[in-house]
């Protein structure tokens with residue numbers, strides 16, 4: 001597994017280099033955007049770790065150029081704390097995931113493992129609708145800048161709804177795919193309704209824009225606009 005690290009701060013680059021090598025990854029470090037872009041387009045890597053704040057050619061410009069060239073290598077971006085716009089821009093530009101600096105090395109490893117295991121473009125690790133965003137690695141949920149605590153089941157339910165956003169999800173689908181119950185002998189409608197209500201209480205009720213809608217007699221839908 002060969003990782004390209006594009007990072008201009010020598011201390012950070014060296015720490016990542018050492019850490020990844022001790023986990024048996026092969027590592028190449030580029031300390032400028034130009035060098036990174038050159039390497040990324042001339043050699044094969046399994047993953048690119050890309051700092052967004054680089055002197056000269058910015059991380060975002062590199063990412064945009066790579067994706068324009070149909071480079072499919074998974075890209076994990078490193079962003080500064082509170083740089084929400086960068087994060088969103090990065091994901092929109094084609095990054096697969098991001099890590100906020102300063103990060104715990106264990107988190108970086110978990111994300112690298114998830115990206116190289118799941119590959120691209122099977123399953124996104126960050127799911128978004130409007131200002132709602134969930135992270136399937138850390139299982140963090142937020143709307144705008146506000147973090148939301150969910151139970152494990154509520155998270156699974158929300159992840160499922162987000163992966164089906166814009167489409168109506170029936171109670172049967174939720175029972176089968178989220179609760180893993182295939183027999184209709186154990187009706188789960190009540191349990192599902194209770195979880196949907198709790199989810200709505202946490203994810204929608206405190207916010208102006210409502211995303212989770214009930215379609216009477218059919219099921220539920222996560223959607224920005226009313227249907």
Ligand code: CA
Pocket residue numbers: 007008009051052053054
């Ligand atoms: Ca930097």
